[in-house]
Structure formats: structure tokens, C-alpha cells
Amino acid sequence: MRIVVTGGSGVLGSKVVARVRELGHIAIPASRRWGVDLTTGxxxxxxxxxxxxxxxxxSSPVRPGRTDVEGTLQLLGALASMSPPAHLVHVSIVGCDANQLPYYRAKVRAEEAVLGSGLAATVVRGTQFHTLLASIARVATIGRTRLDLDFSAQPVDVxxxxxELVDHALGTPPAGSVRARDVAGPERITLAEAAGAVREHESRPLGRGIRVPALGRTLRAFADGSNLPGPDARIGGVGFTEWLARGRVSAVS
Ligand SMILES: NC(=O)c1ccc[n+]([C@@H]2O[C@H](COP(=O)([O-])OP(=O)(O)OC[C@H]3O[C@@H](n4cnc5c(N)ncnc54)[C@H](OP(=O)(O)O)[C@@H]3O)[C@@H](O)[C@H]2O)c1
Structure with a gap:
């Protein structure tokens, strides 16, 4: 099969491209690096x-309106003019509809456009990547002090x-637009635990923690666990602690 991977140079997209090729199919990475700009088409x-x-x-957390919303609309328009349209496997984020973060609101708008398109499309939400949690854990430490935000994650191995995404792409396309089961990793971990694990991995142990209250809608939504997978999520890949132990943390340095 011939599979186009938008954002094929990114953290997730590059793994999708590699997986498609590993299975003997043709992967066409598409992003500005290859002359494809979703914001203009x-x-x-x-x-x-x-x-x-x-x-x-x-995707672009910095310009989500242009890239995630308008870019997805451009993609849907291009798919609609194909005969037959290719199956769209759309990547989104667990709990994006329960958090007012501007990036998440854009993810919701993009999802709505996909699900309302009537095209053969599968929306697959994932939890935070291990790489992202490691980055957040680093930001949540100042010197030897840990900032204890009320935040837990169940991150996924990219x-x-x-x-999972490639399995959807290679499978039978749905008759219309559907949401697949969310995907998540096997280990639930607090930010404090993640920060401690990252520092331990780097042989730079942390000292005490300072509690930071969950002020504002965004932090409160995270404190409420809006980013955590539900009971019907598909769970797989390695957990955060094992991922760290395998030395992958260098990928986010
Ligand atoms: N990070 C997480 O923890 C997480 C968790 C769950 C779901 N997700 C979702 O997973 C997806 C991939 O995230 P990621 O972290 O892998 O992203 P990333 O590493 O930041 O990569 C973004 C990709 O988008 C491309 N891009 C940006 N603007 C573009 C444009 N105008 N036209 C075409 N391509 C453009 C970039 O390539 P060029 O610069 O070459 O254009 C790049 O390949 C996103 O939808 C994100 O919401 C992320």
C-alpha cells in the first residue's frame, strides 16, 4: 500500500514512516521539508x-489554528477530491475536549472537522509521549528543587x-468517520515521580519538592486527570520508567 504521512519528519511521523517501510509498504512523508504545506495546500x-x-x-502547538485546524481542512478538501478518497488516520490527544488549552481546543476543532466530513476516517487519540513527559519533568525542576504540580500522566511510547496508527492505515477503512479506541502506555506516573526518575537517570538526584497549586482552568483540568486514558483504552508499549531505563531520555535533551 501507499501511505502518505503528514508531519513525516516529526517525533511521531518519523516513526510512522519507519513502521510503514518496515512492513514493506510505500511511505510518502509530507511536510514543508518535502514541499507540502498544509496551511496553503x-x-x-x-x-x-x-x-x-x-x-x-x-501539527504545530505554536500555530495550531493555522496548522491543525486549517491544515486539516485543507487535507479534508484534498481527500474529498480523490476518487476514491484515501483513508484518513487522524492523530489527536486524549482528553483534548476537557481542557481549554488553545492547542487542545484546536485539536478538538480538527477532530470535529474530520468526524463531520463523512469521509473514511479514523481518529486515534493518544496520551502524552514519553518524550513530552520527560521534557515537562525537566521544566518542573529548578536546581535540586522539584515543583510538585498536581499532574499525573499515563504516557505512551511513540x-x-x-x-497502532499504521495498523489502522493498513486495515479496512471504515464506512464513514469514526473514533477508534484511545491509546496509552501501561504505567501511570505522577509528575513528581517522573521528575525524580529523570534526575535519577541522569545521576543528578533531586532534593525537596515545593507544592504548586493547580491555578487556572488548564492546570485544574490536568489535576482532574483529563489527560488520563479511560478504561476502554488500548494499552501497550513500554512504560515511562522502562523507557528511561533503556536510555531513550537522550532523545529529548
Ligand atoms: N507530543 C505528544 O505528547 C502528543 C501526544 C498525543 C498526540 N500527539 C499528536 O501527535 C501528532 C504529532 O506530534 P509530534 O510531537 O510528533 O509533532 P512534531 O514532532 O512537532 O512534528 C510536527 C510535524 O508537523 C509538520 N508540520 C508543521 N507545520 C506544517 C505545515 N504547515 N505543513 C505540513 N507539515 C507541517 C512538521 O514538519 P515541517 O517542519 O517539515 O513542516 C513536523 O513533521 C500531533 O497531532 C500531536 O497533537 C502528540
């Missing part, structure tokens, strides 16, 4: 020509998330 139709599926990983 430039290069999109050419990249999609002859494709069976699209795994849509392109390579496993990529496998």
Missing part, C-alpha cells in the same frame, strides 16, 4: 496521488503509537 494533491491511506501527524 501547496504540494498536497501531488503527494496524495495514488495513496491508499494518510496518517495525519502534522514507536508503539506509530504501530
Amino acid at each position: 501547496q504540494g498536497l494533491a501531488a503527494a496524495l496521488t495514488g495513496s491508499d491511506a494518510v496518517v495525519h501527524c502534522a 514507536a508503539w503509537y506509530a504501530r
Whole structure:
């Protein structure tokens, strides 16, 4: 099969490209690096020509309105003009609809556009990546002091998330637009535990923690566990602690 991977140069997209090729299929990475700009639609139709599926990983937390919302609309328009349209596997975030973070609101708008399109599309939400949690854990430490925010995560191994997405792309497309089961890793961990684990991994142990209250809607939504997977989520890949032990933390340095 021929599978276009938007954001094929990114953290997730590059793993999707590798997985498609590992399985002997053709992966077409598509992003500005390859002359495809979702915000304008430039290069999109050419990249999609002859494709069976699209795994849509392109995103920008800095310009989510332009990239995630308008970019997804551009992609939907291009898919609608294909005959037949390729199956869209759309990447989103667990709990994005329960948090007013501007990036998450854009993810919701993009999802709504996909689910309202009537095209063959599968929305697959994932939890925070291990790489992201490690980055947040680093930010949540000042010197030897840990900032104890009320935040837990059940992060996912990006390579496993990529496998799930590719399985969807290679499978039978749905008759319309659907949401698949959310995906998450196996280990639930607090930010304090994650910060301690990252520092221990780096042989720079932390001292005491300072409690930081969950002020504002965004932090309160995280404190309420809006980013955690529900009981019907698909769980797989390695947990955060094992991922760290395997030395992957260097990927976020
Ligand atoms: N990070 C997390 O913890 C997490 C958790 C769950 C779900 N997700 C979702 O997973 C997806 C991938 O995230 P990521 O962290 O892998 O992203 P990333 O590493 O930041 O990569 C973003 C990709 O988007 C491309 N891109 C940006 N603007 C573009 C444009 N105008 N046109 C075409 N391509 C564009 C970039 O390539 P160029 O610069 O070459 O254009 C890059 O390949 C996103 O939808 C994100 O919401 C992330």
C-alpha cells in the first residue's frame, strides 16, 4: 500500500514512516521539508496521488489554528477530491475536549472537522509521549528543587503509537468517520515521580519538592486527570520508567 504521512519528519511521523517501510509498504512523508504545506495546500494533491491511506501527524502547538485546524481542512478538501478518497488516520490527544488549552481546543476543532466530513476516517487519540513527559519533568525542576504540580500522566511510547496508527492505515477503512479506541502506555506516573526518575537517570538526584497549586482552568483540568486514558483504552508499549531505563531520555535533551 501507499501511505502518505503528514508531519513525516516529526517525533511521531518519523516513526510512522519507519513502521510503514518496515512492513514493506510505500511511505510518502509530507511536510514543508518535502514541499507540502498544509496551511496553503501547496504540494498536497501531488503527494496524495495514488495513496491508499494518510496518517495525519502534522501539527504545530505554536500555530495550531493555522496548522491543525486549517491544515486539516485543507487535507479534508484534498481527500474529498480523490476518487476514491484515501483513508484518513487522524492523530489527536486524549482528553483534548476537557481542557481549554488553545492547542487542545484546536485539536478538538480538527477532530470535529474530520468526524463531520463523512469521509473514511479514523481518529486515534493518544496520551502524552514519553518524550513530552520527560521534557515537562525537566521544566518542573529548578536546581535540586522539584515543583510538585498536581499532574499525573499515563504516557505512551511513540514507536508503539506509530504501530497502532499504521495498523489502522493498513486495515479496512471504515464506512464513514469514526473514533477508534484511545491509546496509552501501561504505567501511570505522577509528575513528581517522573521528575525524580529523570534526575535519577541522569545521576543528578533531586532534593525537596515545593507544592504548586493547580491555578487556572488548564492546570485544574490536568489535576482532574483529563489527560488520563479511560478504561476502554488500548494499552501497550513500554512504560515511562522502562523507557528511561533503556536510555531513550537522550532523545529529548
Ligand atoms: N507530543 C505528544 O505528547 C502528543 C501526544 C498525543 C498526540 N500527539 C499528536 O501527535 C501528532 C504529532 O506530534 P509530534 O510531537 O510528533 O509533532 P512534531 O514532532 O512537532 O512534528 C510536527 C510535524 O508537523 C509538520 N508540520 C508543521 N507545520 C506544517 C505545515 N504547515 N505543513 C505540513 N507539515 C507541517 C512538521 O514538519 P515541517 O517542519 O517539515 O513542516 C513536523 O513533521 C500531533 O497531532 C500531536 O497533537 C502528540
